[in-house]
Amino acid sequence: MDTKEAAHIDAAEHSDTAGSTVRRRILAAGLSATALSLVPVLARRAGASGGDAATSASLGGSSDTLGGTPSIAPNASTGGSSDAGATVNSNGGFNGTGDSTNASSDVSIGATGDSTADTAAATTTTAPPKRPTDEDVALLSFAQSLELTIRNLYDVAIDLGAFDGPSLEAVKAIREAHEAYAQSLSGLLGRVAPNAAIDELFTAMLADFSGTAEKVATAAQALENTAVATHIDVVGALVGIDGSALIASMIIVEARHATVLATVAGVAEIAKQLTTAGKALSPSDYSSK
């Protein structure tokens, strides 16, 4: 190979090397541009930021369907996920324990689907108080006097020997229950508790509690029904939750007392055992406390 031929070969090799270099540069530029274009995406992923609603809608889609009520109703029908829906709004909800700091309000009706912030802002009602109000004290005092009156009437019947055996046991238990109610009301009322029976009512009922077991039981059933009716009226007027809860727990058992006394009086028919006839008493009916 002469010099000229060698130069040609050398030039050809140089030409191939130059073309390869250009291709490599183009490839490097493309890769670099691709890598740079990934920087914002990587930054958004790593920092969990930058995803605005528009971006989410375009990628994930259907963000508008969040909170759609129709998708919830089937759960309600099966009860399968009611736990998940049991979130009680801390401002407008109610915890069911009588906590006055977290009480119920009618304002929250229809607030379903609103944001928490909106609901909180809309809640304006105040919770019912736990302790008795001044008006409640008068009602609860009357209730306590009624309970003491009933206890005293049972004492008369027991002392006169109207009952014996299982009937006596039942009547004594009922008598103790009424005394316990009076004591509980005394605890709720404190120093303002009257701790005295209603003399006028006691006198009026005394004759009915001085006869035979059947007669006394019949009178006692009527008196228990009267107590239940009175206490229901009291619950319907009490503002404080503590007093309402206490009276309610008394009503439930006094209603049972009435049924027990019906059986003691010899009432065999279930429908008559369940009678709720009873006229509510009012504090205004009696002058004595």
Added chain:
Amino acid sequence: MTTPQMSNDPLPIASHELSRRGLLRVGGITVALAALVAACGGEATDSNPARVGESPAPPVLPDGIVTDGVLFRTATSIHFSIIDAHGIAKKLGKLTAAQAAIVDMFTAASEASIKDLQKWTATAGSVAWTCANPRLDRVILTPISDRITGRRKKGSEEADVPPSDDPNRDAMALVHAGESLLAAMHQSLVPQFSLPKYRAASIIHGDTAARRAAAIAHVINPDNIVNPTTLLNANLDVSTTTTEAATTTTQNIAANDAGGATTTTAVATGAIQQYYMVPSQFGTLSAVQLAVGAFSSGNQFTINIETPSLNSFIYDYQTDC
């Protein structure tokens, strides 16, 4: 002609040949820079993170807000469920005609209560509920029904559920438990209502349910009037039920036969659960305990029926029965 010289001069990068190593170096630097920028990025929260591909939005339950209307709706649903329970008792309990008549009377009473509660629901601003409580039916009534009829084992159960040895006994116990639950429920709702008039509207139905519970307890066993525990707590000097406390000058806390021994109503092994007309001195909010089914190892299947709470309320957003 001069032969072109291959230059090894490293000066301008544009004129420098890009090797594979150099390409990797550039790529690595780029990725490192991207990671650095990402790490230095702000930490803003994103409720809708970027996502590739189609995916349905996760369903979000509405807030369950407890209102007066919700409480009335719930009470309505429980009455419906107790009617269902009475239906189970009639269907499976082999009741006598007299017993069936009592259950029918109780069912009618709950139907009357439902009408009243539905009116109060509307007054409180909610839509009246017209069917049973799905949770109570699923969690309580279905297992009870299984214990009366018996069924094949399922899930992780080791044996079949045998049928009851006395369906009539279990059916009457179920009726008693249902009425006791209604009484306790209405009592429990009283302090949850925001207005006194709603509380009175609720306890009226608790009153009637308590009477029914007492009456059915008397039908089950006429001798069970007052719970012995209540008698003991009342400290009555009735010789038939109380135990005299032994006088002692020294404390003996380990003695098994100490005076005033605790008398409980817990069901002894092999014993049938007892129900009393007056089970306690005050209305209780504790669970109603019901024992049903055949005895196994001396005990029956026992289930505690709780008064409704947050997981069984009928919220305003619930629309389907």
